[in-house]
Amino acid sequence: MSATLAPVDPRAALTLPMPTRPLGKFGWNASLLTLGGVKWDTQCSDSEAAALVHRAIELGVNTFDTAFIYGEGESERKLGIALEGIRHKVWINTKIIDRTYDGAMKQMETSMKRLRTDYVDLMFVHSVDSEEQYHEIVSPNSVVKAILEMKAAGRVGHIGVSGHWVKHVMERIIQEVDFEAVLCPVGLFNSAYNYRFVDNVLPVARKRDMAVLGMKVYGAGRVQHARSVAPYLRYSLHQDVDTCVIGCDSIAQLEETVGIIKSEPPPLTSSEMDDLVPEALRVTQQFEGGEFNWVSHYLEAPR
Numbered sequence: 676m677s678a679t680l681a682p683v684d685p686r687a688a689l690t691l692p693m694p695t696r697p698l699g700k701f702g703w704n705a706s707l708l709t710l711g712g713v714k715w716d717t718q719c720s721d722s723e724a725a726a727l728v729h730r731a732i733e734l735g736v737n738t739f740d741t742a743f744i745y746g747e748g749e750s751e752r753k754l755g756i757a758l759e760g761i762r763h764k765v766w767i768n769t770k771i772i773d774r775t776y777d778g779a780m781k782q783m784e785t786s787m788k789r790l791r792t793d794y795v796d797l798m799f800v801h802s803v804d805s806e807e808q809y810h811e812i813v814s815p816n817s818v819v820k821a822i823l824e825m826k827a828a829g830r831v832g833h834i835g836v837s838g839h840w841v842k843h844v845m846e847r848i849i850q851e852v853d854f855e856a857v858l859c860p861v862g863l864f865n866s867a868y869n870y871r872f873v874d875n876v877l878p879v880a881r882k883r884d885m886a887v888l889g890m891k892v893y894g895a896g897r898v899q900h901a902r903s904v905a906p907y908l909r910y911s912l913h914q915d916v917d918t919c920v921i922g923c924d925s926i927a928q929l930e931e932t933v934g935i936i937k938s939e940p941p942p943l944t945s946s947e948m949d950d951l952v953p954e955a956l957r958v959t960q961q962f963e964g965g966e967f968n969w970v971s972h973y974l975e976a977p978r
């Protein structure tokens with residue numbers, strides 16, 4: 676007879692160890708939560724951002740994600756301040772938006788200065804979301820050449836690619852360029868539109884032994900109009916990801932997410948999915964503009 680384990684209360688779970696998964700083949704066990712650098716860039720002061728990062732570390736987060744363009748550099752700058760003296764204990768991803776060799780070299784130097792470090796563990800080519808961008812990246816004198824040179828010089832550990840809108844572009848580029856990691860949407864909000872990177876991008880990435888980092892877990896914040904964040908997080912945690920990159924603008928939001936992750940919740944049942952998909956669609960349709968422009972693309976996608 677098997678005993679049924681009672682579900683762990685997420686508040687009580689905060690003191691439990693942080694679950695980790697190997698990040699690709701990099702030899703780094705990443706916390707299942709990677710703290711995302713959108714929000715502390717614009718919503719937090721230097722000291723609030725540092726407190727958020729320090730609380731995350733205290734809770735077992737060891738992997739942080741930022742980008743050259745977040746908050747016009749404020750995300751990297753604030754992370755650099757927060758990690759002063761402890762940078763060696765954590766893994767840092769950042770992302771370069773310039774597509775040219777020269778421009779990317781300059782951006783990487785600036786990023787490292789802001790981050791107060793002389794190396795970045797994982798450097799992404801940021802937001803590859805169109806055919807035109809695909810062609811820019813695969814051209815000979817592109818950002819890829821710049822990152823590979825930085826890697827050869829020991830200032831970058833690994834090279835990755837991120838994108839959030841066009842899954843066939845992402846599938847193609849990871850087959851043609853030797854990226855070692857991919858960051859793409861793995862959220863229930865994406866699934867609700869039947870436009871899932873998990874269907875085409877993740878299997879190719881795994882076949883190529885790439886690290887997989889998931890985003891849009893909370894639909895870029897639209898989860899706030901849902902009944903609860905927990906099922907959305909449960910959905911993404913059970914996709915084939917090494918870590919979920921999630922942004923927070925307060926310690927309360929961080930602790931809620933960490934508590935759920937540490938309680939190691941089960942996958943969604945099919946009846947829970949049936950209940951959540953209409954909610955995800957309704958919530959999505961309340962948004963317009965800004966970060967949410969990408970929804971229009973999903974709205975055009977076949978269901």
Ligand SMILES: NC(=O)c1ccc[n+]([C@@H]2O[C@H](COP(=O)([O-])OP(=O)(O)OC[C@H]3O[C@@H](n4cnc5c(N)ncnc54)[C@H](OP(=O)(O)O)[C@@H]3O)[C@@H](O)[C@H]2O)c1
Pocket residue numbers: 710711712713714740741770801802837838839858890891892893894895896897898899904920921922923924927928929931932
């Ligand atoms: N192309 C790229 O490479 C790319 C693009 C976008 C993001 N990213 C990375 O991925 C990270 C996540 O971004 P995302 O766009 O995927 O967003 P997301 O993680 O789906 O949503 C994050 C937002 O959800 C809200 N939230 C967080 N915890 C919450 C809680 N416990 N309860 C209620 N609401 C909560 C916050 O919104 P409010 O602040 O409004 O409260 C937060 O900013 C970013 O920080 C960044 O590091 C990468």
